[in-house]
Amino acid sequence: MKKLLWAAGLFGFAVVAIAAVLLVPNPLGAQALAEAKYQGYLPYTQDEAVTIAYSRCSTCHSADKMLRYCARCGPPFIVVTHSMKKYVELTSQKGATTRPFSDAELVAITQVWNGLVGNWEAGWGAKNIKKLLQGDAALIRLLDTPLEGRPIELALKNKSAPGAHKE
Numbered sequence: 389m390k391k392l393l394w395a396a397g398l399f400g401f402a403v404v405a406i407a408a409v410l411l412v413p414n415p416l417g418a419q420a421l422a423e424a425k426y427q428g429y430l431p432y433t434q435d436e437a438v439t440i441a442y443s444r445c446s447t448c449h450s451a452d453k454m455l456r457y458c459a460r461c462g463p464p465f466i467v468v469t470h471s472m473k474k475y476v477e478l479t480s481q482k483g484a485t486t487r488p489f490s491d492a493e494l495v496a497i498t499q500v501w502n503g504l505v506g507n508w509e510a511g512w513g514a515k516n517i518k519k520l521l522q523g524d525a526a527l528i529r530l531l532d533t534p535l536e537g538r539p540i541e542l543a544l545k546n547k548s549a550p551g552a553h554k555e
């Protein structure tokens with residue numbers, strides 16, 4: 389009986405400790421949550437997606453690169469984000485320290501720029517875009533997902549970022 393109580397106590401303590409890490413707003417809990425989202429275990433909210441889109445995409449150049457990007461400028465954002473991911477992988481081989489983009493991040497970030505600046509995927513055709521995505525499974529899945537299945541892009545579709553020339 390004593391042993392059972394002790395085990396129950398230990399279990400209770402473990403539950404409380406895990407809950408404290410995940411639920412109480414402390415730096416460790418926030419970090420654990422951010423990591424879970426980076427890995428794709430939890431979805432990014434719309435606000436979080438906008439925040440990471442600005443922070444992750446303006447480490448090498450300013451946000452103007454995205455805000456001024458346009459249908460005449462080149463392929464749609466889904467291709468741009470794929471290229472930026474490849475570029476980061478390339479530079480990290482040369483010792484740069486930007487953390488690689490995860491699939492979950494890129495899927496969220498692509499929706500943000502599509503929503504805030506513009507989405508001209510339809511004009512390019514899925515076949516051409518898939519070729520440019522070079523087997524990037526997460527982005528190809530996004531490409532095949534209609535707007536109704538893209539919660540972040542849907543939420544931002546009628547908004548525009550300051551400085552953007554929306555297409």
Ligand code: HEC
Nearest residue numbers: 444445447448449453454457461462468469472476486497
């Ligand atoms: C590791 C550095 C790095 C990161 C991180 C990065 N970029 Fe870039 N980006 C570049 C470089 C280098 C170029 C090409 C040279 C230039 O135009 O400055 C570029 C160019 C661009 C262009 C212009 C392309 C064109 O054809 O005119 C866009 C748009 C762009 N980036 C968007 C993004 C987005 C969106 C993200 C986030 C997913 C991002 N970048 C993250 C380095 C980066």
